[in-house]
Amino acid sequence: MEFTTLGRTGLRVSRMGLGCGGHSRLGLSFGRTDEEAADVVRAALDVGVNFIDTAENYRTETAVGLGIGGVPRDSVVISTKVAAADADGLVSAADYRSRVEGCLTRLGTDYIDVMNVHGVTPDEYDWARDELVPVLLRMREEGKVRSLGITEQFITDTSHVMLRRALAEDDLWDVVMVGYSVLNFSAERTVMPLVRERGCGTQLMFAVRRALSRPAALIELMENLVATGQVDSGSFDAAEPLKFMGVDMAGAAYRFARHESGMDVVLSGTSSLEHLKANAASICAGPLSSDIVERVRSIFARVDSASGN
Template sequence: MKYRKLGQTGLDVSILSYGASSLGSVFRNINESEGIKSVHAAVDQGINLIDVSPYYGLTKAETVLGRAIKDIPRDQFILSTKAGRYGEKLFDFTKKRIMTSLEESLGRLQTDYVDILLLHDIEFGSYDQVMEEGIPALQQLKAEGKIRFFGVSGLPLTVFEKVLAKTELDVILSYCHFSLNDTSLLSLLPLSEQKNVGIINASPLSMGLLSSRSVADWHPADQEIRTACKKAAAFCERNGEDLAKLAIQYAVQDKRIPTTLVSTASKKNITKNIKWAEEPIDQELLADVLEILKPVHNKTWPSGNSEWIV
């Protein structure tokens, strides 16, 4: 496993990280024992960053993860969780709720601190509430030693620009913006380097678009994006390859992106993903797939309140 520096945090993070959303049965009902084994397999094979949220499975993911990590020495992994999102449409970025949210997470995770705390999907909250209450809560928790570093997560890249224009962050978590079909996250690199912010890239499969499996009905991508990705998957299959493999390899190859989160509750799948990340990418296949996806390159979908987009 290779490791890279996460901004100015001093943390060396594995290029592939473990996204624990699957432990909350977000994508399918999981076997808890198998989910715990997947966490252990990830750490045993060199993954050292684990990310979760109380939103995933409505606290189930944190609870199962807590049972998994209690058997692992605390210094062997970097733990990231979130606060502010608690349901499909339930968001609360008040200072009081962020403080109590962390305490609840610590209980479920069976630990006395987290390495990283992120405000979750801030584009759905009020800008004023995030900036005047949410960020100060993170600053206080860091000062108290209950978290080591903090940041925000969201889909629109404008949310990071807006927050970084007013305050300092240690980390940002961006998803669906550094993958085969969308590399717009690269536009944020000059600002992140200027501000010494570490970047966590999530969803290299673009929430299932870059896979041979059927795309979930809830996926917000329009038909043009879906069709292009389906065409790329079919092309890979005809050539005896897996689009998901290519997508993971592509996401981890850029040294400017410290780490990429993949989510699975399967020991077999996390082992396969790690193996893929360590294999050299097929440059000819990559060029062909990028050409197929060219018509939808950097095309995304709306997310959140309009005040964050402008």
């Protein structure tokens, strides 16, 4: 495994982070038990991953707690999240605090390395900054939270409206989580310059999502990108749009994200030990050939409306 420093947190983190959300949720989405899901966490530690991203609403924190139970606490970096709003509306400061305490309990730890406000929409940003950040700063003083993070709602905010504002206006965030992939690398132009100015650490999500792990979903997405004028129809093979990247589309997509984005941690979520090992190998493989990278860049240069979900 390769390691880097997570921006101004100073934490040493593996280039691959285990994502415990997404469609698989460590296998809990397919009926696995917490103990079985914890085996995915243990397997990640075995391949050298030390960065684990979970969230209150993934319901995978208990499995993460079980999975890290056998290793020294300071050998892993835990990122978790609580959203600024739920089905009842915006979460109050008091409720937010008790939810973060709930994360600590489920994870079986007395501190969280990166505590993120989860999936913040542009409309929720003021609330997150004015009402919830003070809670997290107090918890940081108490030693329960080590650094503050924010994650975007990439499925609906594919052009990073919230994150661009958060980084341009405020110097509160130690770590940001941003969507980036072969299909939409617009964060490079719009988010990364601000990240560098602030010295934030970065977590990359959506390197491989539905459209990059299921061929039918990719074809449907490409039709849509052509119809909306973001991709030229003659620039790719309609039957196998990313065939030129090789037979292992997911592996190639992870390599693109790892080497082209300049971000610290590439998150990879899975229910499969086979995928886990393959993804660790891809993230640690060298860059793709310049021919492949140039072709990707020319096909998707104008795209900022796709998440690949």
